Amino acid sequence: MSNTPNTSAESSLPKENFAETFSELGLSEAILKAVTDKGYTKPSPIQAQAIPAVISGRDVMAAAQTGTGKTAGFTLPLLQRLSSSKSNKVSSNNVRALILTPTRELAAQISESIETYGKYLNLHSTVVFGGVKINPQMMRLRQGVDVLVATPGRLLDLYNQNAVRFSQLEVFILDEADRMLDMGFLRDIKKVISALPRSRQNLLFSATFSPDIRALAKTLVNNPLEISVNAENSTAEKVTQWLTAVDKKRKADVLIHLIKENNWQQALVFTKTKHGANKLTKQLDAEGITAAAIHGNKSQGARTRALAEFKDGSVRVLVATDIAARGIDIDLLPQVVNFDLPNVPEDYVHRIGRTARAGNTGQALSLVCADELELLWDIEHVIQQHIERKVLDNFVPVNTLGNSRPIRPLKPKKSKLFKKSGKSNDGRGKVEHKDGQRSGSNANGNKPKTPNDQARRKQPENNGGPKPRRPRR
Ligand code: AMP
Numbered sequence: 485m486s487n488t489p490n491t492s493a494e495s496s497l498p499k500e501n502f503a504e505t506f507s508e509l510g511l512s513e514a515i516l517k518a519v520t521d522k523g524y525t526k527p528s529p530i531q532a533q534a535i536p537a538v539i540s541g542r543d544v545m546a547a548a549q550t551g552t553g554k555t556a557g558f559t560l561p562l563l564q565r566l567s568s569s570k571s572n573k574v575s576s577n578n579v580r581a582l583i584l585t586p587t588r589e590l591a592a593q594i595s596e597s598i599e600t601y602g603k604y605l606n607l608h609s610t611v612v613f614g615g616v617k618i619n620p621q622m623m624r625l626r627q628g629v630d631v632l633v634a635t636p637g638r639l640l641d642l643y644n645q646n647a648v649r650f651s652q653l654e655v656f657i658l659d660e661a662d663r664m665l666d667m668g669f670l671r672d673i674k675k676v677i678s679a680l681p682r683s684r685q686n687l688l689f690s691a692t693f694s695p696d697i698r699a700l701a702k703t704l705v706n707n708p709l710e711i712s713v714n715a716e717n718s719t720a721e722k723v724t725q726w727l728t729a730v731d732k733k734r735k736a737d738v739l740i741h742l743i744k745e746n747n748w749q750q751a752l753v754f755t756k757t758k759h760g761a762n763k764l765t766k767q768l769d770a771e772g773i774t775a776a777a778i779h780g781n782k783s784q785g786a787r788t789r790a791l792a793e794f795k796d797g798s799v800r801v802l803v804a805t806d807i808a809a810r811g812i813d814i815d816l817l818p819q820v821v822n823f824d825l826p827n828v829p830e831d832y833v834h835r836i837g838r839t840a841r842a843g844n845t846g847q848a849l850s851l852v853c854a855d856e857l858e859l860l861w862d863i864e865h866v867i868q869q870h871i872e873r874k875v876l877d878n879f880v881p882v883n884t885l886g887n888s889r890p891i892r893p894l895k896p897k898k899s900k901l902f903k904k905s906g907k908s909n910d911g912r913g914k915v916e917h918k919d920g921q922r923s924g925s926n927a928n929g930n931k932p933k934t935p936n937d938q939a940r941r942k943q944p945e946n947n948g949g950p951k952p953r954r955p956r957r
Pocket residue numbers: 485486487488489523524525526527528531549550551552553554555556813815841842
């Protein structure tokens with residue numbers, strides 16, 4: 485892919501000082517060669533700012549979604565730092581850099597990026613996440629690694645079993661911090677942070693700087709360079725969004741009709757539940773449309789296989805739940821379909837961000853039934869626009885979808901991190917597994933036992949949990 489991710493950026497640096505080429509950023513020849521091999525010609529705004537700052541050893545706090553080039557924004561300078569201080573030979577079970585990320589897919593993708601950008605370097609990296617055997621991960625850690633990419637639950641399991649130590653840790657990177665909090669990982673993050681040495685470099689990446697993220701950042705970063713990349717707006721501008729009102733029972737028929745009529749060859753379809761994803765996959769298959777489902781009840785092998793088949797075109801439709809789809813990076817994905825609207829309106833933004841990536845255009849369609857009207861209101865409020873409605877002649881619903889509401893300005897949110905109330909975040913009882921969840925009793929499929937368990941994990945602040953730490957290095 486040679487399109488530069490199309491984003492603008494705000495930071496304390498004047499825009500005219502942004503580097504136009506990777507060679508101006510202080511990266512070694514070996515890393516530059518890997519970047520050239522990958523086909524990148526120009527650093528994206530986040531890369532132009534983050535790379536020099538990270539190389540200089542500064543803490544960074546960046547508001548950037550996937551799609552902005554943020555992964556290279558932190559992996560490239562990280563590799564630069566680690567490869568230029570070779571004297572630090574990593575000893576058994578130690579790691580020099582830790583990247584914490586919410587989902588297995590994201591962990592696997594970051595790990596791939598490190599392999600790609602570090603292919604001419606003599607550094608070792610590995611990735612650990614739940615849902616697969618722990619022993620091979622322990623074996624890989626035994627020799628010590630320069631970079632460890634991990635989901636929180638499995639990392640803590642390994643730490644508790646002395647399979648990983650942090651005494652040589654130099655850099656800590658928290659990726660998709662907002663998603664981590666949404667998934668109830670605050671406690672795990674705090675535990676991880678408390679196991680790290682005080683003197684270290686911290687990088688924090690999050691789709692937004694919500695009050696929660698700022699509260700977390702206070703416990704983590706020290707005098708950081710703040711970078712904000714406007715991916716959401718530019719994504720929204722490049723994605724053609726529309727919806728059609730449809731009766732719930734006819735959603736599958738509408739989708740099949742649209743896929744056939746428009747001859748869509750690659751569509752990512754979101755359902756609310758794992759069961760819904762399985763059911764839809766069968767309905768599509770029965771119509772001769774190759775489809776695969778990706779969600780938390782699928783084994784890691786099945787998820788990886790489904791993603792690979794979708795990427796190589798042997799599967800036309802990938803049906804996914806929100807958490808499984810987070811971080812999926814598919815170049816030139818043209819079509820996203822919201823088969824069900826998400827319970828959490830921000831997930832709509834994440835979903836449509838799967839298309840129109842890296843400067844390309846895409847289309848996002850929502851199939852909305854009458855009882856999803858309130859969810860639609862929430863989404864239109866968050867994206868601050870009405871989604872265009874189109875009528876499909878043969879599918880006019882019996883249960884009419886109500887009107888949209890006027891768009892009211894967004895109010896600044898307050899941090900929920902230190903709130904004392906006992907309610908879950910969205911109040912609608914979202915039931916979805918957590919990818920980085922601990923192994924042990926929940927290891928098989930990483931399933932929370934009940935919706936209440938999930939809700940409890942979504943309010944880690946009210947159980948007398950650890951107080952926020954002072955800023956530390
Ligand atoms: P990310 O935001 O890290 O998920 O990256 C989004 C996509 O942009 C990935 O497919 C990257 O391979 C691609 N990408 C990252 N940096 C660049 C760049 N400088 N030029 C072109 N494509 C890039």
